[in-house]
Amino acid sequence: MTISRRGFVAGAALAAGGLGLLGFEGTPAQAAARPVTVKYGPSELDIYVPGRSAGRPVLVYVHGGGWIVGNRGDVYSIPDFAARLGLILVSVDYRKLPSTSVPWQAKDVAAAINWVRSNIARYGGDPAKMIVLGYSAGAHLAALTVLDGRAGPVAGLICHDVGTYDIAALNRFYDGSMPLLFRNAFPKAKQWDRLSPANAIGKAAIPPVLVTWSDVKHHPAMSAVFIEKLRSAGASVETYDGSRQYSHRDIIRAIAPGAGGVSKAIEGFIAAHV
Known part of the structure; x- marks a missing residue:
């Protein structure tokens, strides 16, 4: 299924009714509560709980930063976005280069997601209704650990603007000379x-x-490579082409309460799968 930038009618209907039917709908003005910081394995995560109801869907967010910088506080408007939908938001930290390596970062992210699955019920969340959203480098780590099974089963995976789905292919796209970051x-x-x-x-x-x-x-192009491999494996895949609408910075800032575009696409995807 391809989601047009011009509208997301089906997703809008789901977002308007889907989460509300579950009894977890927030209000347009609802703001996120202050997070609770919890230690997991080698790092920490922040849990934003919008209310006292049990069995709430959970959105796990893995931040970006080129594998080098960033932290769990880099959430932009996502806490308010989640609160409006009645979701518990968990923003996870992981160790950074150069003090660690990408394989160890992947282990951190998998450990964080597994911690959420084992413990989120204590905060009112339903581990069976867990969506993982990764942005940039965080999307690479989230996708890697969900797809290889280390993160365990989740209700949905959102890969938000990254190019390192197939590193060898990316290197070829750069004619054998990837930028220093990669x-x-x-x-x-x-x-x-x-x-x-x-x-x-x-x-x-x-x-x-x-x-x-x-x-x-x-x-x-790299997203197309990834999507084709997912669909060839029989996966259910939705897409949102923001290439004429967003820069890399803009596409994460666009996730906000009541926003259109990619935010509406994400809202509809969540509503459809929790």
């Missing part, structure tokens, strides 16, 4: 296959997936 993150070519989410497809059950992309060079 060379630093993936210095060993022998590891590219096992660090590529596209190559993890089929290792575990594939949840419904939403793939979005901005105007960043090669993101549309």
Whole structure:
């Protein structure tokens, strides 16, 4: 299913009625509560709980930052977006380069998602209704760990604007000379296959997936490679082409309460799968 930038009628209907039918609908003006910070394994995560009802759907957010910078506080308007929909939001930290490596970052993200599954009921969440949203480098880590099974089963996966789905293919797109950011993150070519989410497809059950992309060079093409591999494996895949609408920075800031465009697409995807 392809989601047009011009509208998301079906998703709008789901967002308006789907979460409300579950009894977790927020109000347009609802703001997120202050988060509770919890230690998991090597790092920490923040839990935003919008109310006292039990069995709420859960949105796990994995931030970006080029595998080097960023932290769980880089949530933009996502807490208010989640609160409006009655979702518990969990924003996770993971260790950064150069003090660690991408394989260890993936282990951190998998550990965080598994922690949420085991513990979120204590905060009113339903672990069976867990959507994972990763942005940029966080989308790479989220996709890798969900698709290879280390993160365990989830209700849905949102890959929000990243190009490193197939690292060898990305290197070819750059004529064998990837930018320094990618060379630093993936210095060993022998590891590219096992660090590529596209190559993890089929290792575990594939949840419904939403793939979005901005105007960043090669993101549309790399997203197409990933989408084709998912669909060839029988996955349910929705897409949102933001390449004529958003920069890389804009596409994450666009997720906001009551917003249209990619935010409405994400809202509809969540409503359809929890």
